[in-house]
Amino acid sequence: MRFWRKLACVALVLVIGASLAADWLAPAGYAKQYRDAINAAPSCAHWLGTDEVGRDRFARVLYGTRISLLLAPAAALVSTLMAALIGGLAGYLGGVWARMAMALTDLFMSLPWLFLLITARALMPLNVSPLVSVLVTFLLLGLLGWTAAARVLCTTAGSLRTSDFVRQARAAGLPGQRLFWVHVVPNLKPVLYAQFWISIPVFILSEANLGILGLGVAEPMPSWGSLLKELEGLVSVGEEPWKFVPLILLVVVVTSFQVLLSRQEEVAA
Amino acid sequence: MMRHRENSKQFVNLCLKAIAIAALCLGSLLGQALAQGGGQLRFCLRSEPKTFDPLKVEDDASGAIRYLTGGVLVRVNRQTQELEPGLAMSWKVSKDGRQISFRLRTGISFSDGTPFSAEDVAYTIQQLMDPALHSPTGDAFRSGAGNVETKVISPSQISIRFPASVAGLDRLFDQVAILSEHSPKKEMAVLGPFMVADYKPGSSVLLKRNPKYWKTDEQGRRLPYLDSIELDIQPNRDVEMLRLKRGELDVINSLDSEYFDKLAVTSPQLVHDAGPSLDSEQLWFNEVARSPIPDYKKNWFRSANFRRAISEAINRDDLSRIVFHGHAQPALGPFSPANKFWFNSRLKPQSYSPDAALKNLQDEGFRMENGALKDKDGNAVVFSIITNSGNKSRERMAVLIQDDLQKIGIHVNVVTLDFPSLIERMTQTFDYEAILLGLTNVDLDPNGEMNVWLSSSENHQWNPQQKAPETAWEGEIDRLMRAQASSSDAKNRKEAFDRVQEILVEQQPFIFLINKHSLSAVSTNVHGAAPVILSPQTFWNAEWLSVSGK
Numbered sequence: 178m179r180f181w182r183k184l185a186c187v188a189l190v191l192v193i194g195a196s197l198a199a200d201w202l203a204p205a206g207y208a209k210q211y212r213d214a215i216n217a218a219p220s221c222a223h224w225l226g227t228d229e230v231g232r233d234r235f236a237r238v239l240y241g242t243r244i245s246l247l248l249a250p251a252a253a254l255v256s257t258l259m260a261a262l263i264g265g266l267a268g269y270l271g272g273v274w275a276r277m278a279m280a281l282t283d284l285f286m287s288l289p290w291l292f293l294l295i296t297a298r299a300l301m302p303l304n305v306s307p308l309v310s311v312l313v314t315f316l317l318l319g320l321l322g323w324t325a326a327a328r329v330l331c332t333t334a335g336s337l338r339t340s341d342f343v344r345q346a347r348a349a350g351l352p353g354q355r356l357f358w359v360h361v362v363p364n365l366k367p368v369l370y371a372q373f374w375i376s377i378p379v380f381i382l383s384e385a386n387l388g389i390l391g392l393g394v395a396e397p398m399p400s401w402g403s404l405l406k407e408l409e410g411l412v413s414v415g416e417e418p419w420k421f422v423p424l425i426l427l428v429v430v431v432t433s434f435q436v437l438l439s440r441q442e443e444v445a446a
Numbered sequence: 447m448m449r450h451r452e453n454s455k456q457f458v459n460l461c462l463k464a465i466a467i468a469a470l471c472l473g474s475l476l477g478q479a480l481a482q483g484g485g486q487l488r489f490c491l492r493s494e495p496k497t498f499d500p501l502k503v504e505d506d507a508s509g510a511i512r513y514l515t516g517g518v519l520v521r522v523n524r525q526t527q528e529l530e531p532g533l534a535m536s537w538k539v540s541k542d543g544r545q546i547s548f549r550l551r552t553g554i555s556f557s558d559g560t561p562f563s564a565e566d567v568a569y570t571i572q573q574l575m576d577p578a579l580h581s582p583t584g585d586a587f588r589s590g591a592g593n594v595e596t597k598v599i600s601p602s603q604i605s606i607r608f609p610a611s612v613a614g615l616d617r618l619f620d621q622v623a624i625l626s627e628h629s630p631k632k633e634m635a636v637l638g639p640f641m642v643a644d645y646k647p648g649s650s651v652l653l654k655r656n657p658k659y660w661k662t663d664e665q666g667r668r669l670p671y672l673d674s675i676e677l678d679i680q681p682n683r684d685v686e687m688l689r690l691k692r693g694e695l696d697v698i699n700s701l702d703s704e705y706f707d708k709l710a711v712t713s714p715q716l717v718h719d720a721g722p723s724l725d726s727e728q729l730w731f732n733e734v735a736r737s738p739i740p741d742y743k744k745n746w747f748r749s750a751n752f753r754r755a756i757s758e759a760i761n762r763d764d765l766s767r768i769v770f771h772g773h774a775q776p777a778l779g780p781f782s783p784a785n786k787f788w789f790n791s792r793l794k795p796q797s798y799s800p801d802a803a804l805k806n807l808q809d810e811g812f813r814m815e816n817g818a819l820k821d822k823d824g825n826a827v828v829f830s831i832i833t834n835s836g837n838k839s840r841e842r843m844a845v846l847i848q849d850d851l852q853k854i855g856i857h858v859n860v861v862t863l864d865f866p867s868l869i870e871r872m873t874q875t876f877d878y879e880a881i882l883l884g885l886t887n888v889d890l891d892p893n894g895e896m897n898v899w900l901s902s903s904e905n906h907q908w909n910p911q912q913k914a915p916e917t918a919w920e921g922e923i924d925r926l927m928r929a930q931a932s933s934s935d936a937k938n939r940k941e942a943f944d945r946v947q948e949i950l951v952e953q954q955p956f957i958f959l960i961n962k963h964s965l966s967a968v969s970t971n972v973h974g975a976a977p978v979i980l981s982p983q984t985f986w987n988a989e990w991l992s993v994s995g996k
Binding site: 212 | 764768769828829830832838841842844845846848849859860861864867877878879
């Protein structure tokens with residue numbers, strides 16, 4: 178396990194380091210179009226080839242990693258915190274609070290988000306810079322993505338509330354707030370972490386799909402989501418394995434975080 | 447002895463020649479038999495047909511079925527673009543363009559055996575022009591207030607009189623499938639080469655050979671050669687491609703350039719590039735006075751010099767080469783060169799010159815500051831281009847245009863929107879700055895685009911529903927379009943529309959970008975196929991097609 182943790186650490190350092198050094202590693206930038214080399218295979222000039230309009234895929238992967246690595250976890254953090262607050266507290270308090278919180282969650286889940294997002298896009302001005310578009314996209318994802326996690330956390334917190342050690346602490350006269358922070362929250366951590374890590378790839382892919390509503394990361398800015406869109410034409414992927422790089426990166430990053438997370442859980446236990 | 451040898455040599459030669467001739471004859475007969483051997487043609491409809499009533503057709507799927515089943519008085523030959531006799535042997539349009547007289551073929555009957563006569567034509571016209579039916583086909587004939595009068599002169603002669611002149615009157619009858627007045631099967635009794643035999647909603651439509659079809663080949667054999675056509679309802683293009691590769695389909699119309707290239711690598715014998723189609727892709731700016739965009743931007747967009755500079759800064763060759771893989775060509779104007787008669791061949795290609803574009807903008811008062819273009823009031827030239835999401839070609843075109851305009855200091859934000867939102871902005875709220883979309887032309891005649899070019903029209907996209915033309919050149923276009931629509935003289939009409947094309951190119955309300963090529967795929971099992979640019983590309987001559995090898 179130690180070996181895997183070291184490997185995960187190295188992988189994360191490499192990926193994050195490379196994305197931070199994008200300006201130096203790919204000085205031409207992510208938007209430069211090499212129009213005489215469209216859809217080019219990997220070469221010395223373009224390590225991962227070029228995309229359909231001749232942009233260097235390596236540069237786009239580096240810059241896209243920077244954006245997605247920063248913003249998808251941020252959105253996951255927002256949604257997980259909201260889930261912890263609503264689901265965790267409702268589960269711990271139980272009774273009418275739990276029913277109300279779950280009713281709110283159900284209501285949220287049943288809302289036609291697609292149409293609400295279309296409305297949100299309609300309310301936004303068209304002339305927003307790609308950076309603002311990115312921030313808005315991930316903020317919306319964070320604010321909307323808490324419901325499923327809240328249900329899981331409510332159930333877990335509910336079972337903790339009726340567990341022997343919590344009953345014993347309560348019988349010993351421990352006040353409710355302290356009981357929550359000292360006994361319930363630490364036991365919710367594994368679920369919270371899991372929900373956090375599950376959310377990251379979901380948000381990355383959601384961001385790509387939100388492009389349909391004009392809400393995704395705007396051109397020419399890259400993101401893992403927009404890079405993964407290249408895999409849509411599956412017929413050609415077998416002949417162009419370098420297009421898998423963003424997917425491999427996504428898997429490596431999420432796996433590495435989870436390996437490191439398991440270590441934290443062990444320490445916490 | 448020598449003589450005997452020579453004789454036997456001659457005899458052997460003669461025998462060999464005879465065998466060769468026999469083999470050739472046999473091969474030719476076999477080829478002919480294969481070519482006319484019937485079979486079943488299979489292809490996909492990309493949506494459910496909304497109707498089998500030929501008068502109510504407004505979608506592509508229903509249009510394809512109407513084309514294959516409907517008998518028409520005259521037919522536009524999709525290859526030559528000329529009008530040819532159909533159920534009518536001859537026809538004559540009056541000088542004022544209000545009346546058309548047909549001499550019909552005799553001895554023809556509908557698929558159910560009901561005889562065909564001039565009364566059926568009169569019945570069809572009556573149905574077509576019934577305001578309660580709301581026939582999209584009938585709308586093309588509505589030129590003025592009043593009723594359409596039909597006069598049955600004899601069972602094989604009829605004249606139809608319209609309340610006002612209808613431009614290109616005879617060609618409009620290409621879309622009018624004749625119905626039977628007396629058949630109990632109504633619209634299911636047809637005069638075309640095929641008839642609907644089975645329909646499984648959401649799955650397929652089966653057309654069978656119409657045994658009563660009137661046309662015969664040179665040998666007197668009754669057409670069509672095919673026994674049946676199976677139309678599978680399949681909106682997914684990937685699945686359609688896969689099925690063609692597996693041999694489960696015989697033809698694909700309107701192939702995407704990306705699919706075309708993929709197929710060309712593995713099966714070059716299947717793909718056909720028929721050259722530029724009638725479809726065009728264009729960019730336009732919002733020139734609507736009441737639109738909720740800043741006034742200084744309206745001033746840019748309403749300036750012809752600004753529009754011309756943008757047009758000059760776009761590299762159309764790169765759009766064709768990169769986005770459409772060479773299966774497109776830079777557009778010269780509103781009509782594609784594929785429209786043999788109406789295209790104005792005097793139009794010059796738009797040159798690509800960012801330097802000249804920048805100079806023109808500077809002459810207009812724009813100036814470059816730190817790599818960004820600013821207008822005379824110091825506003826940075828920034829605008830958004832919206833296009834429909836999911837359309838990869840348009841998204842790529844927008845990215846290339848964004849990069850082209852960056853070279854002259856213009857910052858473009860590319861926004862992709864779902865189609866309904868885009869249409870709402872385009873037609874209701876006018877809350878947009880520039881739009882990148884395409885025009886799909888099915889009609890060769892410019893009258894089919896009256897609703898685009900008239901300033902009062904709803905589809906006059908850059909500035910619709912004007913009470914009076916807001917610019918002199920729009921007034922001139924209105925006048926010319928009305929003049930050509932009310933004339934029955936082809937030469938005069940052509941001159942008027944040539945001028946319309948010239949004005950549109952001068953003023954650039956639409957910045958015409960490219961004309962896509964008409965791409966299709968046809969299985970080698972299909973004999974007689976000759977894909978063309980006009981719809982329906984691959985099966986326009988369905989009655990002459992046959993399929994072997996199944």
